[in-house]
Amino acid sequence: MKKIIIFLAVVLSVVLFTACARPTATVAPNNFADALRTARGKTVTFYGWGGSTAVNSWFDNVVAPALQAEHGITLRRVPMNIDEILNKLTTEKQANKMRGDIDVIWINGENFYTAKTQGLLYGPFASRVDNFTRLIDPEAPDTNFDFGVPIEGMSVPLGRAQLVFVSDTARLPVFPASAQALLAAARANPGQFTYAAPPDFTGSAFVRNIIYEIVGFDAINNAPAEKEAIYNVIRPALDFLNELEKYLWEGGRTYPADTPTLSRMFAEGQLLWTMSYTPLYAARKIANNEFPPTSQTFLFERGNIGNTHYVAIPFNAPAKDAALVLIHQLISVAMQAEKLDVNNWGDLPVLDLARLTAEERTKLQGVDSGRGVLPVDELLRRRLPEVHARKIAIIEELWQEHVLRR
Amino acid sequence: MQEKSPLSRSCGKNTSCAGRLYAAWRPYILVAPLVIFMGLTFVLALGSAVLQSLGFVPGAAANVLTLRFYREVLLESDFLTSLSYTIYIALVATLLSNLLGVMVAFVMLSMGQRPKWQRLLYQVPIVIPHLVVIVLVFHFFSQTGVASRLAYWLGCITHPNQFPLLVFDRLGIGIVLVYLYKQVPFATMIVAGTLENISARFKEAAYNLGAGRLQLCTQILLPLLGPTILSVFLITFAFTFGAFEVPFLIGTPAWNMLPVKAFFYYMRPDLTYRASSMVINVLITVISLGFAIAYSHILALIQRQTEGGER
Incomplete structure (x- = not known):
């Protein structure tokens, strides 16, 4: 048996390590002006989650034509989930493939933490992007930390998301504005509330939001990223979720596996609410006639979790100059305004309003954000930070052990 | 090798030698593409899975061979739950589909000459992909x-x-329904095929000796069908045990079947969990392999018994 293992190890390492030559990675220009010059005529390849037609359409129909017209660069968008992208980059790193085929990736949170610590990213590069230095607040928390992970110029903010709840005023006239109010509402309407089971992204954010409500952000933020310590801190919140569970759909014996399922159940009248990490989600669903026109977005009184999503450049990006120009384009006022438009994507801007010219500000504020949503300034005012990426997986595990499989 | 071959020793003239050599090696040459393909895709992949399960995950922190991940996975609180849930789903789906499949095959046999559309009735579900059936059930x-x-x-x-x-439930009713739709026709097809071949020879002899219909079924046909039913059972069980998409798409998040659990480990951003994922994959392989070995042993046993009975 040992011999077989050693043999396999030898075969595998031969295949993985010796077969490939060792080319060096392409270098990026040292300043933005050079990047603009050398990138012209190139193709830049963007890899990112492709599960939303609205997002895809913003890239394909808004960003791509603008990039071509202004800088002569062709945008190629490849839809792929971030975990698969990181798998691909990890494999390429293992195989020492220094010329990959991804120029820009869409990333945040735990995945950014993994990519940064595994050396899958190129950088620091942020200071070489013109619009980053001109339009983004260098002091903003999300310019410096992504889910508690120091960014250090390895990624640039692209947009801001926030957990929001959506209900139907016709069926639930008073929205629960706190965890305790939610418990009361669930008790009054048994079986008509639930949330998607973590590790679903949105369901996981909801559980953290409940933790903030019950034990406070500081308690969980100050706890060390160890299972035992976190369990001791969030125990009251887990107890609360177990109390809530009695009045959830199917008595909490099972949970929807993901948030699209949750929204479908809301749309089909099974549930009184749904939730989303896209703050203008309700407007799009109302416009599609999927949600009733009386649907309305709401937050907890003490605020909901928000996060920022970023773009980064892989270590082996073949066109790093074009990558810098694409990122510059993505955070321009025009693109950010189009992105905020609910008819395109409905994603909150990352720009610092104080740094914009009066004309640019008017452009951003005149955008149509649709029906059933909250104003951008209210969302930004009632916005709570995320905890460190490492704690999220631990919280998810604890939820599965103490709530789901209790 | 060549010295041992009687053909290569006996060839005298050059012209026929090449031909005989070819004749001797022909079977090996013919299976070579398959062996190479299986070797590259299956053995190498399995080897890499075993290595990764032992902690050899290139890119992740430590690259020392260790049994740590086996210990961690096996001792994890819900591993046993996952394992028993997997066995439960695979067993229920397999037993029910085999039972129904045999019953349908007997009904079809008793109906005698069958029109073509009846055959279509069980041939169509076999070619429909699991994904489509999942959507239908949903x-x-x-x-x-x-x-x-x-x-x-x-x-x-x-x-x-x-x-x-009935879907996303803890009992796995939706999952079982999908497997029934796919596996009952499969069982029917295999059992009906065997039945067609044996019934002609034994039916009349049994009736001549005064057997009734029930006796024909229980004394003659079912024992003769034993190995067929067993092989159908093991094929469907092994498939259900290791299949991923059905429990992933319409299972409950409360209990994960082993392949789904392996997937969630694999998709964790922390790369060391890949070792845990591979541990589960290796365990699934070992269990399936155990079933294959048990199958061949039981088959040999049955064959010996039937031969003994004939003597």
């Missing part, structure tokens, strides 16, 4: 599906949540 049996709407229309329920949860 649209029919979910709480807002066709069955639920029918119940609402008939006044049996007033809210979709009153309809029993």
Whole structure:
């Protein structure tokens, strides 16, 4: 048996390590002006989650034509989930493939933490992007930390998301504005509330939001990223979720596996609410006639979790100059305004309003954000930070052990 | 090798030698593409899975061979739950589909000459992919599906949540339904094929000796079908045990079947969990392999018994 293992190890390492030559990675220009010059005529390849037609359409129909017209660069968008992208980059790193085929990736949170610590990213590069230095607040928390992970110029903010709840005023006239109010509402309407089971992204954010409500952000933020310590801190919140569970759909014996399922159940009248990490989600669903026109977005009184999503450049990006120009384009006022438009994507801007010219500000504020949503300034005012990426997986595990499989 | 071959020793003239050599090596040459393909895709992949399960995950922190991940996975609180849930689903789906498959095959046999459309009835489900069946089951049996709407229309329920949860449920009813749709026709097809071949020879002899229909079934046909039913059982069980997409798409998040658990480990951003994922994959392989070995042993046993009976 040992011999077989050693043999396999030898075969595998031969295949993985010796077969490939060792080319060096392409270098990026040292300043933005050079990047603009050398990138012209190139193709830049963007890899990112492709599960939303609205997002895809913003890239394909808004960003791509603008990039071509202004800088002569062709945008190629490849839809792929971030975990698969990181798998691909990890494999390429293992195989020492220094010329990959991804120029820009869409990333945040735990995945950014993994990519940064595994050396899958190129950088620091942020200071070489013109619009980053001109339009983004260098002091903003999300310019410096992504889910508690120091960014250090390895990624640039692209947009801001926030957990929001959506209900139907016709069926639930008073929205629960706190965890305790939610418990009361669930008790009054048994079986008509639930949330998607973590590790679903949105369901996981909801559980953290409940933790903030019950034990406070500081308690969980100050706890060390160890299972035992976190369990001791969030125990009251887990107890609360177990109390809530009695009045959830199917008595909490099972949970929807993901948030699209949750929204479908809301749309089909099974549930009184749904939730989303896209703050203008309700407007799009109302416009599609999927949600009733009386649907309305709401937050907890003490605020909901928000996060920022970023773009980064892989270590082996073949066109790093074009990558810098694409990122510059993505955070321009025009693109950010189009992105905020609910008819395109409905994603909150990352720009610092104080740094914009009066004309640019008017452009951003005149955008149509649709029906059933909250104003951008209210969302930004009632916005709570995320905890460190490492704690999220631990919280998810604890939820599965103490709530789901209790 | 060549010295041992009687053909290569006996060849005298050059012309026929090449031909005989070819004749001797022909079987090996013919299977070579398959062996190379299987070797590259299966053995190498399995080897890499075993290595990764022992902690050899290139790119992750430590690259020392260790049994740590086996210990961690096996000692994890819900591993046993996952394992028993997997066995439970695979067993229920397999037993039910085999039972129904054998029954349908007997009914078809008793109907004698069959029109072609009847054959289509079990051939069509076999070619429909699992994914399509999942969608069908979902649209029919979910709480807002066709069955639920029918119940609402008939006044049996007033809210979709009153309809029993048949998809995403803890008992795995939705999962079992998908497998039944796929596996009953499979079992039927295999059993009916065997039945067709044996019934002609034994039926008349049995009737001549005064056997009734029931006796024919229980004394003659079922024992003769034993090995066939067993092989169908093991094929369907091994498949259900290791299949991923059905429990992933319409299973409950509360309990994960082993392949789904392996997937969640694999998709964790922390790369050391890949070792845990591979541990589960290796365990699935070992268990399936155990079934294959048990199968060949039982088959040999049955063959020996039937031969002994004939003597």
